[in-house]
Amino acid sequence: MPDGGHHFPALVLNADFRPLSYFPLSVWSWQDAVKAVFLDRVSVLSEYDREVHSPSLTIRLPSVIALKDYIATSRRPAFTRFNVFLRDAFACQYCRARAPAPDLTFDHVIPRSRGGRTTWENVVTACGACNLRKGSRLPKECRMFPLSTPCQPTTWALQENGRAFPPNYLHQSWRDYLYWDSELES
Ligand SMILES: [Zn+2]
Numbered sequence: 560m561p562d563g564g565h566h567f568p569a570l571v572l573n574a575d576f577r578p579l580s581y582f583p584l585s586v587w588s589w590q591d592a593v594k595a596v597f598l599d600r601v602s603v604l605s606e607y608d609r610e611v612h613s614p615s616l617t618i619r620l621p622s623v624i625a626l627k628d629y630i631a632t633s634r635r636p637a638f639t640r641f642n643v644f645l646r647d648a649f650a651c652q653y654c655r656a657r658a659p660a661p662d663l664t665f666d667h668v669i670p671r672s673r674g675g676r677t678t679w680e681n682v683v684t685a686c687g688a689c690n691l692r693k694g695s696r697l698p699k700e701c702r703m704f705p706l707s708t709p710c711q712p713t714t715w716a717l718q719e720n721g722r723a724f725p726p727n728y729l730h731q732s733w734r735d736y737l738y739w740d741s742e743l744e745s
Contacts, residue, residue, distance in 0.1 A: 566588065567589040569621045570585070571587050571592075572604070573630055574626050574630075576604075577736075580632075580718065581721035582720070584737075586728075593611065595624065596624070600627055602624065603623075605732035606621055607730075623736060632718075634713060636712060643683070645717050646716070646720065648720050652709075653703050654686060662686070664685050664687055665683070665684065666689070670695040670696070673695065679709060680710055683705045
């Protein structure tokens, strides 16, 4: 059995060989991956050197698997704090400053006190300084306009933004499935 220090996660691709999700990256534990192999739900595209043994057989742990049945991703992403940050690429929509999520805030373009609602179309990512500066004024009152008009993103758009933020762990065998285009450009 694999030791505790290494978890041997498997990158999970959809049936079209794109990651099921970029952000968070779709990854299964080796236990779930092996189970899916036995249930014949996935194809194994790449393996670790590490093997697991059962009384009757030995298999190498999969490092990249692809679903045999295509899963359609939802076209309307959830309206969550995180997805707003992801839509705006973690950048303040007023000064372009980039920051990790804990340092970012939300700004109602039309302030709530002026009737603005909490929707995709009225909420943007803002740094603390810009949020404070704008206060409860309308954009035209303070000459602060969002870099791009906020709107509901497609799931595809969020996935594309998510590609810019790689996870902490990337096995070498995953790269072909994640960075095909960037590899070609470099
Ligand atoms: Zn700012």
